[in-house]
Amino acid sequence: MVQRSGFRLWTMPMLEIRDLVAGYGPTQVLRGISLDIAAGEVVAVLGANGVGKTTLNRAISGLIPVTRGRIAFEGTPIGGMSPVSVVKRGLVHVPEGRRIFPNMSVRENLELGSYCRAKARRGDNISRVFALFPRLQERSRQLAGTLSGGEQQMLAIGRGLMGEPRLLILDEPSLGLSPRLVEDLFLLIGRIAADGLAVMLVEQNVVQSLDLARRAYVLENGLVAMSGAAADLANNPKLQKAYLGM
Amino acid sequence: MTAPILDVVSVTKTFGGLTAVKAASFDVAEGSITGLIGPNGAGKTTMFAVIAGFETPTKGRVRYRGADVTGLDVHRRAELGIARTFQIVQPFAGLTVRENIAVGAHLRHRQRQLAHALAAKVASRVGLTPMLDRSALELTVAGRKRLELARALATEPKLLLLDEVLAGLNPSEIRDMVPVIRSIQESGVTILLVEHVMQAVMSLCQHIHVLAEGEIIAGGTPATVSRDARVIEAYLGHGAAKRLQAVDHADA
Numbered sequence: 001m002v003q004r005s006g007f008r009l010w011t012m013p014m015l016e017i018r019d020l021v022a023g024y025g026p027t028q029v030l031r032g033i034s035l036d037i038a039a040g041e042v043v044a045v046l047g048a049n050g051v052g053k054t055t056l057n058r059a060i061s062g063l064i065p066v067t068r069g070r071i072a073f074e075g076t077p078i079g080g081m082s083p084v085s086v087v088k089r090g091l092v093h094v095p096e097g098r099r100i101f102p103n104m105s106v107r108e109n110l111e112l113g114s115y116c117r118a119k120a121r122r123g124d125n126i127s128r129v130f131a132l133f134p135r136l137q138e139r140s141r142q143l144a145g146t147l148s149g150g151e152q153q154m155l156a157i158g159r160g161l162m163g164e165p166r167l168l169i170l171d172e173p174s175l176g177l178s179p180r181l182v183e184d185l186f187l188l189i190g191r192i193a194a195d196g197l198a199v200m201l202v203e204q205n206v207v208q209s210l211d212l213a214r215r216a217y218v219l220e221n222g223l224v225a226m227s228g229a230a231a232d233l234a235n236n237p238k239l240q241k242a243y244l245g246m
Numbered sequence: 247m248t249a250p251i252l253d254v255v256s257v258t259k260t261f262g263g264l265t266a267v268k269a270a271s272f273d274v275a276e277g278s279i280t281g282l283i284g285p286n287g288a289g290k291t292t293m294f295a296v297i298a299g300f301e302t303p304t305k306g307r308v309r310y311r312g313a314d315v316t317g318l319d320v321h322r323r324a325e326l327g328i329a330r331t332f333q334i335v336q337p338f339a340g341l342t343v344r345e346n347i348a349v350g351a352h353l354r355h356r357q358r359q360l361a362h363a364l365a366a367k368v369a370s371r372v373g374l375t376p377m378l379d380r381s382a383l384e385l386t387v388a389g390r391k392r393l394e395l396a397r398a399l400a401t402e403p404k405l406l407l408l409d410e411v412l413a414g415l416n417p418s419e420i421r422d423m424v425p426v427i428r429s430i431q432e433s434g435v436t437i438l439l440v441e442h443v444m445q446a447v448m449s450l451c452q453h454i455h456v457l458a459e460g461e462i463i464a465g466g467t468p469a470t471v472s473r474d475a476r477v478i479e480a481y482l483g484h485g486a487a488k489r490l491q492a493v494d495h496a497d498a
Contacts, residue, residue, distance in 0.1 A: 148288075176286070
């Protein structure tokens with residue numbers, strides 16, 4: 001009996017999306033997307049600019065309404081839930097374009113990351129983030145708006161980690177980071193995933209994302225055009241032609 | 247060798263207690279594409295702000311085509327031919343692509359008709375012609391990056407400062423943008439670019455300066471810089487350095 005329920009938990013995807021249709025007003029950007037992410041898995045979502053990757057993130061996080069289809073997180077339907085309730089369940093989204101609060105200090109920005117989850121362990125989690133990004137510790141009292149572009153990106157990721165996410169959606173985390181930091185960041189994502197955190201990685205950095213992720217989905221025109229094991233996709237001639245310019 | 251179009255002489259810039267740039271000196275040869283690379287927070291964007299006139303250096307001078315421009319306002323420098331783009335692109339959302347580009351063209355052309363005609367010309371150089379009458383809001387990230395480039399080009403610059411115009415583009419979009427940048431150079435515009443997309447930096451630039459913690463730590467051709475131990479340690483990391491050297495060997 002115990003074993004059976006354990007088995008069920010293991011096979012149930014952490015995030016399950018079925019035939020998702022969503023968009024803005026009359027424009028449906030997502031035209032029926034299905035996608036699964038298991039606990040502890042890094043899944044890459046790839047595709048050209050404008051195919052709906054950011055819209056997908058926004059629908060999952062409750063930032064835009066779902067027109068049709070199902071989004072479930074750990075078995076509970078979350079489609080149409082408020083962003084706050086989604087975050088409280090442990091699904092945290094680090095948005096594209098940093099979106100830090102420029103007139104608050106680095107530390108205050110981090111503290112806000114635990115506003116509705118893991119508040120009690122705020123101090124410990126700040127130390128954890130500082131250990132990951134020592135640059136943020138050096139600048140903890142500085143206004144976030146005075147950080148360089150790459151430092152703001154670190155802050156956005158650090159703020160996301162403050163809520164102890166179970167699933168972390170990273171929308172273009174490597175944007176504006178130096179090659180060395182991208183390398184460090186991808187190692188770091190691999191490490192946090194090894195601790196049981198699931199990561200949905202939306203990236204333009206196709207080669208390194210496929211290197212890190214176990215599986216990947218390629219979006220085109222609001223639909224899943226290809227999906228499968230990352231290693232297979234990396235060698236897929238169609239993908240190489242469309243996204244790698246090979 | 248001809249005189250450099252831009253000469254940055256021992257520039258220091260502090261913000262309160264923070265020294266963003268420390269006695270940095272470098273120059274940019276006329277007609278070149280020159281790269282300015284370095285770790286995050288090294289002071290690259292501050293350096294752009296100092297060159298374009300958004301910030302006054304605490305110490306040091308900026309010379310452009312032989313003249314000292316250190317104390318000049320942004321718009322005066324724009325009239326002299328210095329233009330820049332911004333990392334986070336912010337087009338005028340209520341305007342069309344044509345009108346957005348025309349804002350840049352108005353620097354030298356008061357007449358709306360002339361500015362719009364120039365905007366159309368610039369749009370064709372960056373591949374935005376089909377979008378001219380669409381709202382700037384309809385552009386994808388790649389389109390917005392092209393618009394950012396077009397607005398700066400419409401000021402008819404002699405020196406163009408590009409701040410991460412390839413960031414956020416996927417590999418095939420980068421491949422499409424590289425020839426656009428090269429054609430701008432071929433039309434006689436000198437380009438100084440800040441960029442982390444190393445394959446593009448290596449193929450575009452004739453010369454690269456490396457800034458780390460506010461100081462210039464290395465300079466030279468792409469091949470020299472990518473083998474420099476300090477640059478690998480501070481910026482490239484060993485993985486990226488290896489990939490670049492592999493590409494280099496394949497080309498040779």
